[in-house]
Amino acid sequence: MELDFVKLHGAGNDFVFIDDFSGTLELTKEQIAWLCDRHFGIGADGVILVRRPNDPACAAYMHYINSDGTLAEMCGNGVRCFAKYLVDYAFVDPGDGALAAETLAGARPLTFSVDEDGKLVSATVDMGTPRLAPDEVPTTLAANAVSPYGEAFVLDASVDSPWGPFSFTCVSMGNPHAVCFLDDMRALPDELFADPLAKSLDTLDLDRVGAFFENHPVFPEKANIEFAVVQSGGIAMRVYERGCGETLACGTGACATGVAACLSGRSGCSNEVHLPGGVLTVSWGDDGHVSMRGPAAESFSGHVRLPL
Ligand SMILES: N[C@H](CCC[C@H](N)C(=O)O)C(=O)O
Numbered sequence: 041m042e043l044d045f046v047k048l049h050g051a052g053n054d055f056v057f058i059d060d061f062s063g064t065l066e067l068t069k070e071q072i073a074w075l076c077d078r079h080f081g082i083g084a085d086g087v088i089l090v091r092r093p094n095d096p097a098c099a100a101y102m103h104y105i106n107s108d109g110t111l112a113e114m115c116g117n118g119v120r121c122f123a124k125y126l127v128d129y130a131f132v133d134p135g136d137g138a139l140a141a142e143t144l145a146g147a148r149p150l151t152f153s154v155d156e157d158g159k160l161v162s163a164t165v166d167m168g169t170p171r172l173a174p175d176e177v178p179t180t181l182a183a184n185a186v187s188p189y190g191e192a193f194v195l196d197a198s199v200d201s202p203w204g205p206f207s208f209t210c211v212s213m214g215n216p217h218a219v220c221f222l223d224d225m226r227a228l229p230d231e232l233f234a235d236p237l238a239k240s241l242d243t244l245d246l247d248r249v250g251a252f253f254e255n256h257p258v259f260p261e262k263a264n265i266e267f268a269v270v271q272s273g274g275i276a277m278r279v280y281e282r283g284c285g286e287t288l289a290c291g292t293g294a295c296a297t298g299v300a301a302c303l304s305g306r307s308g309c310s311n312e313v314h315l316p317g318g319v320l321t322v323s324w325g326d327d328g329h330v331s332m333r334g335p336a337a338e339s340f341s342g343h344v345r346l347p348l
Contacts, residue, residue: 041071041346047082047339048124050117052288052317054339056082057125060089060103069109070348076107082344085287088118090125098142099132106283114145114214116167116291116320116332123152124160124336134158145214164333167292170299170324171212179210179218180258187303189328195304196221201252203229208253209300213330216263216282217296218253221270221306241269241276250280266293270301274312274319288317295330298322 046057056075058065067075067087074081089103102122104115119141126132132139135158140149145168152163172193174183181199183192194210204227208218222228222241230236234243244267253265268277277297279290294313301307302324310323320334 042343043346044341044343045075045082046125046129046341047084048121048336049317049339050120050289050291050336051315051320051334053117053290054084054288055104055115055118055121056084056087057121058087058089060091061100063091065089067105068348071346072105072109073107074346074348075344082342085281085284086112086115086118088115088122088125090122090131093142095140095142095147097140098147099126099139101142104143106281107285108283110283111144112215112283114143114148114167114292116165116213116293116295117289117334117336119143119148119150119165119291120163120334120336123150123163123165124338127152127154127158127160128338134160143214160336162333162335164331165291167213167295167322167330167332169328170296170330171214172210172303174210177210177212177216177218177263178260179216179263180260181208181210185303193303199253199256199258201249203232203249206249206253209304210263211296211299213292213295215292216259216261217266217293218259218263219266219268219297219300220253221268221301221304241267241278244278246278246280246286250286254280254282264290264293264296266290266297268297268301270306274314275301275307276314278316289315289320289334291320291332291334294320295322295332299324299330 091101150165172191185195196207225239302309
């Protein structure tokens with residue numbers, strides 16, 4: 041099988057885009073894994089197929105697949121890159137300044153800005169309303185708090201691990217997220233840090249602790265695991281993504297973390313989220329919707345012959 045592709049990223053969270061408007065492309069898990077392989081393939085956190093929308097109000101349907109071949113309901117950085125693909129490759133007029141993307145989690149309206157060549161540079165996405173009820177995340181952890189909207193939710197609930205207990209606040213942005221605020225890293229065991237004398241979010245061994253909780257039974261559909269520190273200048277965050285491992289950024293994860301920080305009283309409801317790949321601005325508005333703003337960039341395009 042031979043394919044044309046375009047490689048794009050949002051704050052370093054990167055994707056292989058393939059035009060599948062005919063809706064005929066079926067890729068196996070092995071082919072997805074090969075496309076995402078950073079040594080033998082193109083290299084990406086996921087694959088996004090651009091398909092004809094079911095909702096006529098939407099410009100196109102974004103079919104997002106994690107690098108392990110599993111489907112995900114929503115992808116925030118992916119939506120901004122999706123908008124860039126649609127604008128830059130003439131599916132949408134750059135002058136429109138707005139479009140709606142259809143996803144498995146529903147339509148996601150967005151506005152975008154373009155450069156002097158009419159190429160999209162950033163987008164602000166309406167990420168919808170966070171779902172907090174345990175059965176909507178989903179998690180088997182019991183609700184222990186009530187949100188300002190009267191929703192029972194899981195706040196800083198302790199889950200044990202080989203390295204002691206970690207506390208999670210659970211939020212769905214269409215996909216499941218568990219946010220752990222590292223309020224006191226000194227309490228964590230030295231073995232979890234590359235430099236025990238300088239315990240920090242940056243030196244936390246995410247491949248061990250993230251993988252453990254991604255697959256924990258309290259998350260029946262697995263979960264994206266965020267570790268965050270609320271600081272005066274915003275929220276620092278790293279993410280171990282369901283079906284991908286650590287990524288440089290996660291849009292839905294940044295939204296979930298902003299919502300969790302607000303719900304827990306650690307911050308207000310508008311935050312700059314600082315990730316290894318860049319900064320995303322998230323706001324949980326009075327209308328209950330979360331707005332996410334951030335960049336989108338094209339790395340390269342090409343043609344590939346899949347070996348499988
Ligand atoms: N990186 C994506 C999230 C992908 C979520 C996926 N890993 C899942 O299984 O939910 C984002 O920017 O929102």
